[in-house]
Amino acid sequence: MTDLHRLSIRELSEGLAGSKFSSRELTEHYLKRIEKIDAQVQSYVTVTPEQALAQADAADALRKSGMANVLTGVPVAHKDIFCTQGIKTTAGSKILDNFISPYDATVVAKGKVAGLVTLGKVNMDEFAMGSTSESSYFGATKNPWALDHVPGGSSGGSAAAVAADLAPFATGTDTGGSIRQPASFCGLTGLKPTYGRVSRFGMIAYASSLDQGGPMARSAEDCAYLMNVMAGHDNRDSTSVNVDADDYVANLNGTSVKGLRIGIPKQYFNVAGLDADVKARVEESLKKLEDMGATLVEIDLNMTDAYVPTYYLIAPAEASSNLQRFDGVRYGYRCENPVDLTDLYKRSRSEGFGPEVQRRILIGTYALSAGYYDAYYVKAQKVRRLIQQDFLKAFESVDVIAAPSAPTTAYKIGASLDPVEMYLGDIYTIAVNLAGLPAINAPVGFDKDQLPVGLQLIGNYWSESQLLSVVHQYQQATDWHTKRAAIAEETV
C-alpha cells in the first residue's frame, strides 16, 4: 500500500469500510510521508503522531464494532488557527509559541465526532494576515509545485500539505481569500462558505465579521466530505446561522451546468496586473463550462475600486481589537523582566507580534480612533453595504459569478512585495468576504512556469452545494485537479 495518498476521500472511506486497509496503516503512511517530505515543504508547525495513531486505533476499533461514520479513520490536517485541546495552537505567531489550547474549536470537535484523525497543525501567515505564509514565526512554507515559490496564504500550510500529499484534506480559514488564493497557487479546490455557515468558535479571530472556515482538498468531492463535517449551527457562536446544513456529498450532482448563468464581471478582467496566462486559463475554463451548457453573461460590478480600501480598514480595525487579548498576562509570550505593567504590555506585544501584524494593528487602531472613526470605519461599513448590494443585484440575472482567484500565480519566496502591492493581490477575493458570500477555487491549468492557475466561482448566500456541484461536474469533464506536483509523486 504505497499509494494510499493517491486515493480520494471517497476511496479512503470505501477502503476503510471494506477493510482494504486500516486507519492505522493509512495514518502511518501519511505520518511517514510527512517525516520524509515535509522538511522540504515545511507545511506542518506541529505533527502529532502519538495522538494520531491513538485516534487511528480508536477508529479501527469503531470500524470493527460497526459504529463507524463515513469518515471514521480518515486523516486530516488542521490550520494552526483552530484550537486543539492539548496540542500547541500558534496562529503562526511567536506570541502563541508556547500556547497549548485547553479546548477544541467546534470545527476540531466536529472532526473528532466524525472520526477524523488529526495528523497535526499546519502553517499559516501570522494571525492569518498575509498572502504568502511567509509571515509565520515558524518560517515560510514552500509551494509543492515549485519549492522556491510561496504556497499562498494565509492557509498556505493547509494548501501545501494537501498539494504535497501530506494530508488528504485540510481545514482552512478565509478572511479575505485565505482559502481560495492558496488553493489557486497550489492547484487545489477550496471552498469559502457563506459567513455564518461554519462555526468560528475556537478559530482564533483575525477579523470577526469576515472570518470563515472551510475545506481545502484535491477536488470538489473531497471538499464536500469535509464540508459535511465542518458546516452547521453552533450555539457558542452568535453569528453562526441556525439553518440546517446541506448534505454536500449527496448534492454533488444536484446542479446542472447546462443552463447555468455565469456572470463575467467586466471590471474584473480589466484589472491592471492580471497575468496574461492566468487570464487565458480562466477564460479557457469558462469556455469549457460554456461547452458543457452554461451561459456566460457579462455583468457590471461597479464597486471594484472600493474593495481594497474598504477591506483594509474593516479587517485591521477588527483585528486591532481582537488581538488586544494577547497581552502577556494570562497565556502566550511574555517579555523578560518587565519593570511595570506598561512595559509588560509594550514589550510582550512588540516582541511577540511580527511586522505585518503590528502594521495592521496600527492601521486598525488609527481607523477606530476618536476623530477618525466616522471618516474611516463608519464610511467603510457603508461602502461595504454598497459592495454587498452590487453582488445581490448581479445575482438577479446570474447564478454564479466567475473571476480569477488571484491576478497572478504563486510569487517567488522573498519577492518582497511592498504591503500595498500585496494587498492589491487580494482584489478578487476580499469583496466576497465583505459581502459574506460563498466562493470556491478550482484548478484550471498552469502558467508558462507550470504553476497552477485557479478559477473562482462566487455564489449567492447558502449556495455551497451549487458551487461544489458545478466544480464537481467540471472536474468530471476535465483532469486539472488530478495533476500532482512532482514532490507528491515521491514515494517513501
Add this chain to the structure above:
Amino acid sequence: MAKLIDGWEVVIGLEIHTQLNTNSKIFSGSSTTFGQDPNTQASLVDLAMPGVLPVLNKAVVDLAVRFGLGIDAYIDKASVFARKNYFYPDSPKGYQISQMDNPIVGLGHVDIQLEDGTVKRIGVTRAHLEEDAGKSLHEDFAGMTGIDLNRAGTPLLEIVSEPDMRSVEEAVAYVKTIHTLVRWLGISDGNMAEGSFRCDCNVSLRRPGNEFGTRCELKNINSFRFIEKAINVEIERQMDILESGGRITQETRLFDPNKMETRSMRSKEEANDYRYFPDPDLLPVIISDEQIEAIRAELPELPKARRERFVSEHQLSEYDAHVLTGSRELADFYEAVVVAAGGEKQAKLAANWVMGEFSAALNKANLEITDSPISAEQLGGMIARIVDNTISGKIAKQVFGFMWESNGQSADAIIAEKGLKQETDTGAIEAIIKEVLAANEKMVEEYKSGKEKAFNGLVGQVMKASRGKANPAQVNELMKKLIG
C-alpha cells in the same frame, strides 16, 4: 429655585452600575455567585482564551427592559453591543463589551421626593448593558498583582442620569430612588457592600444662569453615606479653586473616606481613547413589541403609584406612604397587615404598627422583613383585636412582644393563654371603680373642685387595679357617671 452655596449652584449627574440578578454571566455560562475562591468561576470565555466567543445571556435583556419600563423610557428594539477597548489585567479580552450608540434603554425619568416633601423629576439619559471587569488583588503577592476573574463578565446595567440634580440631597434622594426601584423591580439585589450597586458622581459648580462648569467624576462610590460625603468634599474643593480665581480641570477623581478628600486618578488628556465600535461577535439585540408588552404585563405596581394609592385610598400622610414604599417587601407586608386588620379603615393603625413596634423589633433583632418571625396576617390579626376592643392598644404591645418571642403564635392564642382579654363587663368595672373611689376620696374632691388631672389619676388607678384589662373608654364613661 436651586439652593445656592455661597452663590454657587451645584450641578450633579450620576452614573449608577447595578448588577443584574442572573445566575450566570452576561456572555458565558459561569456562575455569578459572590465570594468564591479566585478564578473558580472563570470559564474559557471569561479568561478570554484565543478563539472563544461571547453568547448573550437572554435573561439580561428582559431585566433591562423591565427597568426601562419602570422609568417610562424609550426601549430600543435593536440595541447594539460595542467594544470599549483598553488594556488592563482585569479586562482579559483587552476590551469591555458594553453598549454605545444604541443602548437598550433610552430617555426616561424618575421622580424623587426630598425630606421636605418636594417632588422633583430627574431625567435618565440612558441605561445600557455591559459586563463587569475582574479584580486585581494587590495583597498577598509581593511585587506582583494577582488577577481574579470571577467577577469578569457579571452583567451590569449602567444607568446614566441627566445633570439634573442641584444639591447633595437631591443626588442622594435620586440614588435611593433608583436603589429602591431596581430592588422593587427584582432586577438587582442592590447589595452595595458586595459592589452590586455603585455610583460615579459627576460634579460641577456654576453661577446661576451660567453654562455648566467643568466637571469632575468621582469613581465607584458604594454607599449612600459616602456619596453624600464625597460630593460635599468635592464641592468644597471646587469652590476653593474657583473662589481663588482658579480653573477646574476635567478629570476622574477617587474619594478617600479615611482622609475625607478626593484625589485625581487621571485627567481628560490621560483618558483612554476607547475606540468604541460595534462588536462583530454579537448580533443586534432584537426585541419585539410582544416581548415588551409581556414584560409590562408582569411589572409590579411601581413605588410611585403605590405611594399615591396609599395616600388617596388609605388616607396615609405623604411621609408614611414614602416610608412604607421603601421596599416592595415592606409595602406588600403593610398591605397584607391592612387586609388582616379589617381593611382600609384600619390603614392608619396598621401603618403605625408596621412603622412603629414592628420596624423597631426588626431593627433591634437586625432582621430583614422577609425573615420576620411574625407574619403580616398575624400582625393584622392582632390589630383586629384592638379594633374589636378585645384588647387595648397598651395590652397589644404586650401581646406583640409575646408573639415576637413565640415565633408566630397567634394573637388570639396569646390573649387567651395569658388572660389579656379586655374587661368589658359593666358590673365588674363598676365594682372596681367603686373600690378606687372609696380609697381615694381626696382625689375625688380635687376633681370635683375642678382639677381635671385628678380624674386621669383615678382612671389610672382603675386601670392598674384591673391589671390593664378594663376598657379605658368604658372606665371613663362609668366613672363620670358614678362620681356624678
